[in-house]
Amino acid sequence: MSRVLVIGIDGGTFDLLRPWAEQGYLPTLRRLMAEGATGLLESTLPPVTSPAWPTFSTGKNPGKHGVFDFIRPTGGEFELVNSTSIKAPTLWRILSEAGRRVGVINVPITYPPAPVNGFLIGGMLSPKGSHHTYPDDLLAAYEPELGPYRISPAVQYKRGNEEAFIDDLIDLVEQRGKYGLRLMQAHTPDFMMLHFQASDVLQHALWKFVDPAHPLHDPQQAAHIVPRMRQVFEHIDHYVGRMTELAGDDATVIIMSDHGFGSLHWVVNLNLLFLDAGLLHLKKNAFTRVRAGLFRAGLTPASVWHLIERVGLQNYVWLVSKSTRNKVVSKFLSFDDVDWSRTQAYSMGHVGQVYINLKGREPHGVVERGAEYEAVRQRVIEVLQTLRHPQTGAPLLERVILGEAAAHGPYAGSAPDLHIIMDGYRAIVFPLFAADGRLVTRQIRGDSGCHRAHGILVAHGPAVKPGYTIEGAHILDLAPTILHVMGLPVPEDMDGRALTAMLTSDRAVAYESTERAQTGAETGLSAVESAEVEDRLRSLGYLG
Numbered sequence: 075m076s077r078v079l080v081i082g083i084d085g086g087t088f089d090l091l092r093p094w095a096e097q098g099y100l101p102t103l104r105r106l107m108a109e110g111a112t113g114l115l116e117s118t119l120p121p122v123t124s125p126a127w128p129t130f131s132t133g134k135n136p137g138k139h140g141v142f143d144f145i146r147p148t149g150g151e152f153e154l155v156n157s158t159s160i161k162a163p164t165l166w167r168i169l170s171e172a173g174r175r176v177g178v179i180n181v182p183i184t185y186p187p188a189p190v191n192g193f194l195i196g197g198m199l200s201p202k203g204s205h206h207t208y209p210d211d212l213l214a215a216y217e218p219e220l221g222p223y224r225i226s227p228a229v230q231y232k233r234g235n236e237e238a239f240i241d242d243l244i245d246l247v248e249q250r251g252k253y254g255l256r257l258m259q260a261h262t263p264d265f266m267m268l269h270f271q272a273s274d275v276l277q278h279a280l281w282k283f284v285d286p287a288h289p290l291h292d293p294q295q296a297a298h299i300v301p302r303m304r305q306v307f308e309h310i311d312h313y314v315g316r317m318t319e320l321a322g323d324d325a326t327v328i329i330m331s332d333h334g335f336g337s338l339h340w341v342v343n344l345n346l347l348f349l350d351a352g353l354l355h356l357k358k359n360a361f362t363r364v365r366a367g368l369f370r371a372g373l374t375p376a377s378v379w380h381l382i383e384r385v386g387l388q389n390y391v392w393l394v395s396k397s398t399r400n401k402v403v404s405k406f407l408s409f410d411d412v413d414w415s416r417t418q419a420y421s422m423g424h425v426g427q428v429y430i431n432l433k434g435r436e437p438h439g440v441v442e443r444g445a446e447y448e449a450v451r452q453r454v455i456e457v458l459q460t461l462r463h464p465q466t467g468a469p470l471l472e473r474v475i476l477g478e479a480a481a482h483g484p485y486a487g488s489a490p491d492l493h494i495i496m497d498g499y500r501a502i503v504f505p506l507f508a509a510d511g512r513l514v515t516r517q518i519r520g521d522s523g524c525h526r527a528h529g530i531l532v533a534h535g536p537a538v539k540p541g542y543t544i545e546g547a548h549i550l551d552l553a554p555t556i557l558h559v560m561g562l563p564v565p566e567d568m569d570g571r572a573l574t575a576m577l578t579s580d581r582a583v584a585y586e587s588t589e590r591a592q593t594g595a596e597t598g599l600s601a602v603e604s605a606e607v608e609d610r611l612r613s614l615g616y617l618g
Contacts, residue, residue: 076537076559078328079321080267080552081314082181083307084123085274086331086530088114090284091307099304102315103532106329110534111576113544115552117333119480119493120425121525122616123274124155126332126549127182127197132162133553133568137481141183142489144199144616147422147429149436150409150507154607156199157184158597161485163565163590165553166190169265171590172562177263179254180225180271182332186597192263195253198271198610200225201603213253220252227272230613231279233520239279240302243272244309251313258320265560268317276306277335278615281523288337290522318534326537326559330552331529338524340501341517342461342470343508344421344428351457353450355416362411369407370511408507414438418450419491424616425525426503427490428454435487451476451491458494464514470496499526506618521615533576542576558583565590 083091095104118125118136124144125136132139140161145152160183166176170191178184178194185196187208195213196206202225207213213223229235229242247270254268282290283299318327348354356362412420414431418441421428430450433439441450461470475493478486496502501514502524509515531547537559550570557564558572563586572583599607611617 076535076561077263077321077325078265078556078560079317079325080265080328080330080556081317082127082267082269083273083310083329083331083530084182084269084271085277085333085335085525086329087277087334087336087526088530089335091530094304094307099308100311102311102318103329106314106318106327106532106534109540110327110532111538111540111542111544112532113547114334114528115330115531116546116548117525117527117529118549119475120423120427121333121499121527122424123182123198123332127269128160128162128164130330130332130549130552131164131166131181132160133165133550133565133570134162135481135483135550135569137483137486137489138162138567138569140485140488142481143423143427144611145423146488149414149431149438150412150420150422151437152422154199154599154604154611155183156597156599157186157188157196158595159183164188165556166192166194166265166267167590168557168562168565169560174264174560174562175261177257177261177266179257179267180250180269181267182269182271193257193261195223196225197269198226199607201599201606202226204603212257216253216256220256221249223253224249226610227275231275231520236280236299237302240276240306243276243306246272247306247309247313251309251316254313255316255320258317265556266317266321268313270310272306273310273331274335275614276303277523278338278521279523281335281337281521285337285522288522289339324536326533326535326556328552328556329530329532329534330549332549334526334529335523336498336526337500338502338517338522339497340464340470340514341504341509342426342496342501342514343510343512344426344503346508346511346513347457347461348419348421348454351460353417353419353454353457355413356407356411357413362407365407365411369508372511415440419454421503422506423490424502424505425499426494426496428458428492428494430454430491432491454492458492461496461514463497470501470514472496472498499524504618505616509618517615533573537577537579539576539578544573544576547573554583 094100118129125141128139128141136142141155141159166178169176176190176192180197182197185200187194187196193212194208200206229239231239282288283296417431430441431439432441458471463470473495477489477491481489551573554564554568554570554572563584566585566587
């Protein structure tokens with residue numbers, strides 16, 4: 075039986091990692107790529123952390139596991155997802171039930187932690203101070219030696235604080251790496267997984283420095299900042315090396331990312347487009363009319379945020395209670411002003427998801443299933459095709475993917491009705507109602523990077539063909555591949571396929587039809603926990 079070590083580099087892209095490895099800055103990745111199998115890894119639609127990691131861990135598309143975004147929207151309202159939102163068995167549960175020892179650290183959408191045959195530390199959506207580990211007292215024995223475990227970054231990026239921002243991310247990598255090594259030594263799991271979030275946070279904020287074609291690129295600043303950015307990956311590479319060595323020569327090592335990365339130039343306020351096209355309507359009362367007028371005149375979340383930035387108070391915003399902030403937000407034009415009785419479509423969610431106001435699904439749905447639904451969806455597509463690049467005038471819409479093409483299964487009815495790709499993901503949609511009164515605008519917080527559809531996959535070890543180029547791999551494929559490598563059957567209802575072409579053994583894949591019952595009902599976070607996690611998602615740009 076082969077032991078397996080998986081290291082997730084969130085948002086990892088060969089566009090950065092390959093040249094830095096070849097230049098000698100990432101010696102472990104350079105060796106693993108040279109000696110092992112390497113290729114692109116296709117992500118989910120949308121290519122976002124929240125659906126991607128459950129897809130990895132279950133081997134199933136979001137229509138079978140039920141997680142489509144960080145949030146679950148319903149007619150202008152939303153609730154946060156968590157590990158109990160995943161409606162399919164995870165890899166660590168399957169391995170635990172087969173008697174394999176597992177260790178899982180920081181993988182997103184693992185809070186609240188489920189019991190495993192080993193240990194688990196919840197990922198980025200774990201509230202601070204919560205019981206985010208299994209066993210509950212897992213970390214207490216190691217904190218005197220390693221310090222308190224950190225869930226998330228402590229420094230929020232703003233222009234001018236690049237040094238402090240990067241230093242904090244390096245510290246986060248160091249602490250996570252030290253915990254990973256220590257727990258791996260103490261528990262010797264058969265399956266070990268460690269996830270690094272710092273790489274994603276770094277690239278969202280600072281991509282403009284590594285991309286000379288980015289409209290905000292400053293060559294003089296880049297000459298100083300890029301080597302500092304690279305240090306984050308150098309520290310990750312160091313721990314990849316240490317953990318690979320600790321895993322042993324007989325282990326299969328998989329380095330992967332949930333999606334890739336690239337430039338972000340524009341944010342589209344899609345609900346304003348729908349409003350102008352008559353697909354979305356506002357209430358007719360006086361207060362909504364006043365707010366709409368002020369919004370169009372410039373009193374918007376973006377204008378207030380930029381004022382907060384100019385006086386240097388953005389890090390203090392999250393210290394204000396959520397109820398107080400909600401009162402402030404309610405003064406702007408928002409989903410509260412939408413007349414759902416006359417609205418046919420709306421957008422909510424990071425990157426570009428569109429929902430039809432469907433009867434029976436949305437709380438105030440008006441669109442009938444069948445012919446009316448199809449007609450409204452086609453009308454939405456026609457309206458999307460009118461989007462133009464704000465500088466060149468070229469069409470901004472690149473591709474529309476129908477919901478049924480992106481997800482299938484018992485939970486597909488809750489999926490977005492349309493996924494849109496604009497200008498190769500260089501333009502994305504504002505996740506909530508609208509950032510400001512312009513249709514196409516800049517990202518409020520100044521982020522310059524966003525996700526791409528293909529991440530990285532590097533596999534190494536005696537079970538892997540040396541020098542093999544992996545083609546056509548999808549994030550769905552890793553769970554069945556890991557089960558096969560570990561000598562276990564693959565559940566028949568997994569959508570992924572074992573990547574046998576990259577393996578040295580010609581052993582046939584075994585399948586099982588065992589149905590695993592759900593471990594329990596879905597449970598939401600408490601009001602306090604939800605407030606904290608929402609704030610974290612906002613600070614990372616996933617909620618506007």
